[in-house]
Amino acid sequence: MASDKSNDRAAAxxxxxxxxxxxxxxxLRGKQIPLGMQKKIWAGxxxxxxxxxxxxxxxxxxxDITGLSLSVxxxxxxxxxxxxxxxxMPWAPEGSLQVLATMHEFxxxxxxxxxxAILASVLKRYERLGLTPVVATxxxxxxxxxxxRETGRPSPPVDLTYQGDPNGFQLYDMSAVDALGDYLNTVRAYAAAQGLPADATTAEFGPGQFEINLLHRPDALAAADDCIYLKRIIEQAARKHGLKSTCMAKPYSDHAGSGLHVHASVLDAAGRNIFDAKGGEPTKLKSVCAGMLQSMRxxxxxxxxFANSYRRFQPGSFAPVDLTWGYGHRGxxxxxxxINGPAARIEHRVAGADANPYLLLAAILGGMLLGLENELDPGEETTPSHVPDNVPKLTHDFLTAVEAFRHSPFIADIFGERYQQLYxxxxxxxxxxxxxxxxxxxxxxYLPRL
Known part of the structure; x- marks a missing residue:
């Protein structure tokens, strides 16, 4: 396969x-191998x-706390x-390639x-049930x-500012897309060179904030690969244009945070979307909502x-704080x-852009499976005019989230007890x-006053 790919361009x-x-x-961590010595890669x-x-x-x-390095x-x-x-790798010398690997014991x-491997293990559970998740990010x-680097603070691209201040909100603003057109064109060119299924690009609320959608994949591992490659692409394109890109959840205190939204459906062995309500009650959709909400904390x-991730969870923002579900409700x-037809699906809106896409999909698909297998009910729907009473909330505290993860039977089941402890x-x-x-x-x- 490697030689087929490298023949697409004359190798430097x-x-x-x-x-x-x-x-x-x-x-991403790994090794660079000269193209002429690549056989060792494919031989494992x-x-x-x-x-x-x-x-x-x-x-x-x-x-000292994991016992997984020099002590063994x-x-x-x-x-x-x-x-x-x-x-x-279109930013590298002609003919250069990249490949994702999974670490194996001897x-x-x-x-x-x-x-x-963690995500792959969750997908095997679906496979045993004759089911296939379809995922997009x-x-x-x-x-x-x-x-x-010099100031220690982020600054929006100068083309999106006036005398150093942002030009207001830029949501869906095509002038913002045009202002960063050279950069975004490079992102799209890199994505095309990699065969990445990139779809729409939009300007978001913050100055210099954008969103890129990736198309649905009937292979969640490939969807996570797409996402990790996209993160690399936006970084490499920024370097080419003398800019910096970031997937920090909250790089600015007074501007919107960045999310990583996940759309998911599930196919049966015949390729039918099991969420399709066919005009009736979306029972399976509601069950997966319940499973995700039950496991979300x-x-x-x-x-x-990360610690910075929790700055994104603010009342009135598009980063949800309440454990709620609803039809078409972005809050x-x-x-x-x-709920009907091939497009019947859920959208998980909690994760920040800083999330590891493999662990993210493992947690989401694990929660969906919890709901499906136990036929859970999510309770009352949230609408713009009605929020159910006593809705559980996500935490704003990093350490609280750590302790919830460390002591969760759900996490031990999906991620394995050893990874639960390590992470x-x-x-x-x-x-x-x-x-x-x-x-x-x-x-x-405090220093001036106390």
Missing amino acids: SDARVEILLVGMNGD EVRLPSSTQSLDIWGDDND GDPDGNCIPDERSVAA DGTPSFMDPR ELEFYVMEQSW DAQLVFAP TAVRIPD GDTKRKEAITYLRTVSDFDYRT
Whole structure:
């Protein structure tokens, strides 16, 4: 497959193949292999330390709390490429390729730490039931000036400002799309070169904020691959144009946060959408809503994996705080856009753009399965004129979400007890570090007065 892909363009002498592993934070780590030596990739001979996928946001292996690195000799694992994910790297020398891999132990079993393997294990549960999830993602992100390195603060692209201030809200504003046209054209060109199923691009509320929709896939693993590749594309395109892109959930305190919305339906063995209500009561749709809502607080750490993520959950924003569902209601945590025909589906609206797409889809599909298998009922619908009483809420607190994740039977079932402990302990350290850090807000607010 690799040679077929590389023949699409004349390979440069410095062309390469990058074999990529996905870390717990959705980061890509791996190796660059000269194109002429790529056979070792397809033979499964590329190795990296198994602890590569245990690294925290700072790149620390946390061996003192995980016991997965030097204390056990920091053993290697095999990086087994998924040839379906082979894609061009249009920002690299001609003929360069990238491929996503899954870490395996030497006995051939997937590593419990690999996010792709975790999602694959959830998909096997659907397969055993004769079901196939169909998934699409919508990614919001910001583009900003490179001056953030010097100033330590984000600044909107100058073409979207007047005397340094943003030109108001830019929701669906085509002038904002035009102003960043060269950058967005590069994003689209890179996506086309990779065969990425990119659909609409829209300007969102914040200055320099955009959303790109990816088309539905009857393969949730491929849909997660699409999303991780899209994140890389927007970053590489920004570099080309002297800009910075970010999928931080809340890069500006006074502008909208960025989400990662997921649309999902389920096909039966005959390829029929099981959510299609055919003009009747959408029983299965309501059951999956109930399953997602029931598991949502336990999985919030997946949807909001960093301290910054919790700044996005604000009353009156499009980031849901209440565990609600509704038909066509964008203020709910789970929205049902359609109940009839092939388009019958749910939209999960909680996750931030900073979420790891593999863990995100594992949690969502796991919640859907919980609802389907137990025929759960979501309770009252939320409408613009009616919010049910005593609706449970998501937390605004990072550490609270960590503890919910660490002690959840649902998480242990979907992610495995070992990954639950690894992810939970690693994020607990991150949350405690955040709480111990005295911020500029503390100094500005309290030091002059106390």
